[in-house]
Amino acid sequence: xxxxxxxxxxxxxxxxxxxxxxxxxxxxxxxxxxxxxxxxxxxxxxxxxxxxxxxxxxxxxxxxxxxxxxxxxxxxxxxxxxxxxxxxxxxxxxxxxxxxxxxxxxxxxxxxxxxxxxxxxxxxxxxxxxxxxxxxxxxxxxxxxxxxxxxxxxxxxxxxxxxxxxxxxxxxxxxxxxxxxxxxxxxxxxxxxxxxxxxxxxxxxxxxxxxxxxxxxxxxxxxxxxxxxxxxxxxxxxxxxxxxxxxxxxxxxxxxxxxxxxxxxxxxxxxxxxxxxxxxxxxxxxxxxxxxxxxxxxxxxxxxxxxxxxxxxxxxxxxxxxxxxxxxxxxxxxxxxxxxxxxxxxxxxxxxxxxxxxxxxxxxxxxxxxxxxxxxxxxxxxxxxxxxxxxxxxxxxxxxxxxxxxxxxxxxxxxxxxxxxxxxxxxxxxxxxxxxxxxxxxxxxxxxxxxxxxxxxxxxxxxxxxxxxxxxxxxxxxxxxxxxxxxxxxxxxxxxxxxxxxxxxxxxxxxxxxxxxxxx
Amino acid sequence: xxxxxxxxxxxxxxxxxxxxxxxxxxxxxxxxxxxxxxxxxxxxxxxxxxxxxxxxxxxxxxxxxxxxxxxxxxxxxxxxxxxxxxxxxxxxxxxxxxxxxxxxxxxxxxxxxxxxxxxxxxxxxxxxxxxxxxxxxxxxxxxxxxxxxxxxxxxxxxxxxxxxxxxxxxxxxxxxxxxxxxxxxxxxxxxxxxxxxxxxxxxxxxxxxxxxxxxxxxxxxxxxxxxxxxxxxxxxxxxxxxxxxxxxxxxxxxxxxxxxxxxxxxxxxxxxxxxxxxxxxxxxxxxxxxxxxxxxxxxxxxxxxxxxxxxxxxxxxxxxxxxxxxxxxxxxxxxxxxxxxxxxxxxxxxxxxxxxxxxxxxxxxxxxxxxxx
Numbered sequence: 001x002x003x004x005x006x007x008x009x010x011x012x013x014x015x016x017x018x019x020x021x022x023x024x025x026x027x028x029x030x031x032x033x034x035x036x037x038x039x040x041x042x043x044x045x046x047x048x049x050x051x052x053x054x055x056x057x058x059x060x061x062x063x064x065x066x067x068x069x070x071x072x073x074x075x076x077x078x079x080x081x082x083x084x085x086x087x088x089x090x091x092x093x094x095x096x097x098x099x100x101x102x103x104x105x106x107x108x109x110x111x112x113x114x115x116x117x118x119x120x121x122x123x124x125x126x127x128x129x130x131x132x133x134x135x136x137x138x139x140x141x142x143x144x145x146x147x148x149x150x151x152x153x154x155x156x157x158x159x160x161x162x163x164x165x166x167x168x169x170x171x172x173x174x175x176x177x178x179x180x181x182x183x184x185x186x187x188x189x190x191x192x193x194x195x196x197x198x199x200x201x202x203x204x205x206x207x208x209x210x211x212x213x214x215x216x217x218x219x220x221x222x223x224x225x226x227x228x229x230x231x232x233x234x235x236x237x238x239x240x241x242x243x244x245x246x247x248x249x250x251x252x253x254x255x256x257x258x259x260x261x262x263x264x265x266x267x268x269x270x271x272x273x274x275x276x277x278x279x280x281x282x283x284x285x286x287x288x289x290x291x292x293x294x295x296x297x298x299x300x301x302x303x304x305x306x307x308x309x310x311x312x313x314x315x316x317x318x319x320x321x322x323x324x325x326x327x328x329x330x331x332x333x334x335x336x337x338x339x340x341x342x343x344x345x346x347x348x349x350x351x352x353x354x355x356x357x358x359x360x361x362x363x364x365x366x367x368x369x370x371x372x373x374x375x376x377x378x379x380x381x382x383x384x385x386x387x388x389x390x391x392x393x394x395x396x397x398x399x400x401x402x403x404x405x406x407x408x409x410x411x412x413x414x415x416x417x418x419x420x421x422x423x424x425x426x427x428x429x430x431x432x433x434x435x436x437x438x439x440x441x442x443x444x445x446x447x448x449x450x451x452x453x454x455x456x457x458x459x460x461x462x463x464x465x466x467x468x469x470x471x472x473x474x475x476x477x478x479x480x481x482x483x484x485x486x487x488x489x490x491x492x493x494x495x496x497x498x499x500x501x502x503x504x505x506x507x508x509x510x511x512x513x514x515x516x517x518x519x520x
Numbered sequence: 521x522x523x524x525x526x527x528x529x530x531x532x533x534x535x536x537x538x539x540x541x542x543x544x545x546x547x548x549x550x551x552x553x554x555x556x557x558x559x560x561x562x563x564x565x566x567x568x569x570x571x572x573x574x575x576x577x578x579x580x581x582x583x584x585x586x587x588x589x590x591x592x593x594x595x596x597x598x599x600x601x602x603x604x605x606x607x608x609x610x611x612x613x614x615x616x617x618x619x620x621x622x623x624x625x626x627x628x629x630x631x632x633x634x635x636x637x638x639x640x641x642x643x644x645x646x647x648x649x650x651x652x653x654x655x656x657x658x659x660x661x662x663x664x665x666x667x668x669x670x671x672x673x674x675x676x677x678x679x680x681x682x683x684x685x686x687x688x689x690x691x692x693x694x695x696x697x698x699x700x701x702x703x704x705x706x707x708x709x710x711x712x713x714x715x716x717x718x719x720x721x722x723x724x725x726x727x728x729x730x731x732x733x734x735x736x737x738x739x740x741x742x743x744x745x746x747x748x749x750x751x752x753x754x755x756x757x758x759x760x761x762x763x764x765x766x767x768x769x770x771x772x773x774x775x776x777x778x779x780x781x782x783x784x785x786x787x788x789x790x791x792x793x794x795x796x797x798x799x800x801x802x803x804x805x806x807x808x809x810x811x812x813x814x815x816x817x818x819x820x821x822x823x824x825x826x827x828x829x830x831x832x833x834x835x836x837x838x839x840x841x842x843x844x845x846x847x848x849x850x851x852x853x854x855x856x857x858x859x860x861x862x863x864x865x866x867x868x869x870x871x872x873x874x875x876x877x878x879x880x881x882x883x884x885x886x887x888x889x890x891x892x893x
Contacts, residue, residue: 059625060625060626060629062621062625063621063622063624063625063626064621064622066578066621067618067619067620067621067622068618070614070617070618070621071614071618073585073588073589074588074610074614076592076599077588077591077592077599077600077602077603077604077610078603078604078607078610078611079604081600081601081603081604081674082600082673084592084596084599084600084603084604085596085597085600085672085673085674088592088596088597088599088600088848089596089848089849089852090852091592092589092591092592092593092594092596092599092848092852093593093852093855093856093859095589095592095593096586096589096590096592096593096594096856097589097856097859097863098589099582099585099586099588099589099590100586100589100859100860100863100864100867101859101863103582103585103586104579104582104586104863104867104871105867105870107578107579107581107582108576108578108579108582108867108870108871108874109870109874110578111575111576111577111578111579111874111878112575112874112877112878114575115574115575115878115890116575116877116878117890117891118889118890118891119877119878119890120877131870159758159849161758161760162672162758162759162760162849163671163672163760164596164672166848166849166851166852167849167851167852167855168851170851170852331670463600463604463607463674464604464673464674464675464676465604465607466607469607469608472608472611473607473608473611476611476615480615480618484618484622487622487626488622491626491629494629495629
């Protein structure tokens with residue numbers, strides 16, 4: 001493996017690890033806020049104990065999220081130095097603001113959340129909990145503004161004097177429609193994860209007849225919060241699809257394994273087997289109109305297929321070559337206004353010319369066959385995207401059904417009556433994580449070959465570091481993270497098994513033990 | 521909006537402030553963790569010592585994260601060059617810092633040998649970053665071998681072994697002594713009983729070590745060659761490190777001091793603060809303030825000597841990174857300055873509130889009163 005593949009593998013591994021913990025942090029932080037709000041409003045201590053018990057599990061997970069997050073902040077520099085140089089002027093700002101606005105907030109108040117119960121008034125502690133949740137959510141906002149720009153690089157332009165992209169309109173970067181859609185989709189996915197976690201663990205308690213009062217209340221909160229979140233994941237995921245349909249047409253076509261343009265109104269392929277060699281998809285089961293509605297919000301616009309998009313890429317490569325040639329000559333003739341004008345007219349396609357560097361270093365001498373190969377290289381991994389997307393969406397719909405059932409049962413006070421339901425709820429525990437990781441694959445692996453869509457190819461973005469260094473750090477991270485994960489899981493299981501009474505050191509129950517045993 | 525030159529100067533100062541913020545705020549908890557084997561002998565004592573920082577270290581570590589983010593946003597070429605150039609050193613620091621969030625969270629949830637294991641992890645997590653950051657700073661004065669190609673792609677011949685040269689190691693020890701002093705001053709202020717007692721005895725030792733090492737490094741610096749820009753500098757020009765010439769001159773790192781003798785106050789005040797931290801060790805809060813001034817003046821000294829260089833190159837000095845050719849665009853610097861002006865005061869405000877809530881020395885009684893669970 002070369003430095004590019006090693007660096008990509010390391011980024012994927014560290015990001016996927018990090019994303020095992022982030023969604024749960026997002027979801028549990030809000031659930032803690034809700035539970036504690038009920039405590040402060042009703043004064044019933046069981047809600048305080050619920051906050052504390054789920055808080056212990058939150059803390060274990062939060063630490064892992066922070067630990068694995070440290071790497072992410074610095075990896076752009078260590079492993080993606082040319083990326084850092086090329087887009088740091090745009091991409092660095094949201095990361096720095098994330099630190100200022102979000103990390104400080106959550107990290108400063110997480111200490112008081114655990115150690116401030118007896119030092120703060122009820123309302124003050126509640127405020128601390130919500131500030132902690134707010135910090136976690138702000139963090140998601142700014143990192144997705146940064147990520148949204150990788151998908152849809154608005155508000156920036158190439159500067160020949162500094163050889164990099166520079167901000168022209170920061171508001172456009174901040175209010176990037178892709179970033180907004182991704183933010184709501186991602187935090188909703190996090191809320192869903194938190195809700196499934198609480199639902200599944202509570203179901204386990206109910207199956208064993210333990211901690212019934214706490215488990216039923218937890219489940220009730222999780223069911224309503226989870227239903228709202230899961231619905232919003234799907235609705236807002238669809239919004240993500242629409243914004244991607246505007247900008248990342250290749251990603252949509254690959255997700256659909258759609259080799260040829262779908263005439264309007266485009267149909268959605270529910271099932272099929274992509275055949276890479278013959279560039280067709282066999283055994284297709286199609287639903288008419290749906291893709292047209294998702295990707296274009298209309299019934300009269302076609303959705304372009306992979307082959308047509310490759311042709312468009314060729315056009316953009318040729319335009320990019322004009323920009324690249326002008327840039328090349330500008331280096332020796334910095335004052336030449338004519339060259340600057342040529343560059344300015346074609347600089348939006350410069351990234352496409354850079355694709356050629358994978359096939360020959362002297363880009364300006366590219367032949368038609370080089371251009372064809374470079375255009376071909378804009379196709380992401382079709383089968384992986386096709387299946388990742390379908391499993392993710394399938395899990396999403398399943399979770400909506402599960403939460404809807406849980407919501408119905410909780411409204412009718414029957415949460416603990418059907419063991420089959422409780423078993424399904426418990427076994428659903430891994431689903432949101434699988435969906436979240438698949439979502440990362442669709443969004444980021446689906447962005448390939450670009451680090452920044454249309455601007456900077458991934459293979460150019462890496463550092464000039466020794467491959468040996470990256471092998472060392474990659475193995476180091478895998479071993480190190482896996483070791484930490486073992487501790488994390490051991491502790492999670494330990495405290496779930498111990499249950500709230502022993503974790504908190506006192507019996508957690510409603511005053512008047514009648515209700516507490518009613519469900520057993 | 522401010523002109524480009526002014527913005528670059530402000531961001532150079534802010535870079536210093538962030539580094540100082542990290543050294544002062546995270547410094548005392550790194551120091552506390554590093555001193556753990558020396559100030560605490562029993563499990564109870566270790567609980568107490570670590571409880572002084574348990575509620576606050578996490579917010580403090582954000583200074584480090586923010587430092588990384590701010591360098592990315594305001595000095596992208598420096599971010600790219602320093603972190604990829606110092607690859608393995610950076611990996612070492614990250615690994616050490618990763619041990620901290622999990623260590624603090626996990627240690628209390630285990631007993632016996634596993635708790636001891638995590639306590640040792642925290643100690644390592646305190647020592648390694650303190651040392652490595654100093655080594656990195658030392659290498660700034662030595663210069664590191666790197667350059668850029670015409671696309672401004674960074675390439676370097678830096679290896680971990682080349683970073684571990686004697687001068688850089690000496691600066692690493694300066695940094696470690698400074699952090700240990702600060703940690704001891706913190707424990708002296710915040711802990712109680714035997715732990716505070718031992719910490720108080722460490723204060724003079726750490727201060728003396730710091731003073732000797734700092735003076736030694738200063739003397740060595742007079743013998744080193746430094747970098748000087750020899751071409752005309754366009755302080756408002758594009759951020760492109762290929763447009764200037766730089767000469768390597770013996771004693772160049774003292775030229776700023778010679779030109780502006782008032783700058784000699786910085787190293788003098790660094791030493792004086794260490795002395796003050798010793799004299800004030802019976803008034804722990806004042807002693808802590810004095811020990812916080814040590815990183816302040818130490819980092820200011822280094823910055824004043826290096827200016828305008830951010831990362832000097834030893835192999836291709838012309839391609840060294842300076843304040844004038846390694847920043848973000850004027851617009852980004854302006855926007856980020858606005859963000860800092862709005863958010864940093866808010867951060868300082870609520871951080872202050874948290875410390876006020878947690879005020880008072882930590883003792884076994886205060887810990888049981890807090891319902892530490």
